[in-house]
Amino acid sequence: MEPPKEARTLSDPVARPLGAASSQTPNEEERREGGAAPPAAVLGEEADGAGADGLWELPVEPAERRPECSRCSRPQKVCLCPFLPVYPLHVSTHLYIIQHPAEENKVLRTVPLLTACLPQDKCKVKIGRRFSEERDPELSTVCRKSGTLILYPGDEAANLEEFILDSPIYPSTIIIIDGTWSQAKDIFYKNSLFRLPKQVQLKTSISSQYVIRTQPTNRCLSTLECAAVALSILEKNSDIQETLLRPLQALCSFQLQHGAQIRHSKEHLLKNGLYPKPMPKNKRKLRKMELLMNSVKI
Secondary structure, eight states: OOOOOBOEETTSOOOOOTTOOSOSSOOHHHHHTTOOOOOOOOOOTTSOHHHHHHHTTSOOOOOOOOOBOTTTOSBGGGOOGGGSOSSOOOOOOEEEEEEOGGGTTOTTOSHHHHHHHSOTTTEEEEEOSBOOTTTOHHHHHHHHSTTEEEEOOSTTOEEHHHHHHHOSSOOOEEEEEESOHHHHHHHHHTOGGGGSSEEEEOOOOOOOSOTTSOOSSTTOOOHHHHHHHHHHHHTTOHHHHHHHHHHHHHHHHHHHHTTOOOOOOHHHHHHTTOOOSOOOSSHHHHHHHHHHHTTOOO
């Protein structure tokens, strides 16, 4: 059995073979932004066997990466720094982002924009699927503190705004899981550490502005949007939400101007008969689809 990958922080180096590219297949959004796809050689079935063997001896040129902005992590030609605050926002709340490894190399991710808006000592990104006291003593200590919250919706989650009104200790730290809904669920339920903090959720009627990625329902928010709403509540400052959403709005606007399409939620597609795939035969998946169609919380 393959051992679980050890969790790491965003600043930890990633070991790769010399000359290896960070991604083997170019992302569709990268191509829309002008990134060149790496050359590929297609070998026909009739090709000579000896010649094919010789191809393996040819030197492999690493895929060329476009220069990235050191602050927003975007390609320099499409840098979003003009939409970021000139200086990191002054906040007292500590934010921990638990990021699924699959999110790390996605082109259109929101966490780099979030970290660019906040002080380094107030926003930390932990990358991994499994976390424990032995592997991450810092995170273990944070989860055990009475002033720590974890933002994850569910029947046991308290409304954040209502909770802080009655809490004897004002929260100083909030944890947010970054990944798809299935990835976030896997991380939350398979790490006992994340059941230690008080579980809270957002009670908001706003729709996601991250319209270039598909969400399960109209009420699902991206990681940056969740952080923006939560921090504005905890810091009692609505300007924080507006400031954090500005680079996300600019990102989506740019992508839509260069060929991207608005991605409606699965809920919207199902209710309007626009869902492009056949309904699943698996009973559990089919039940989820029915819940979405009926606007039942899942």
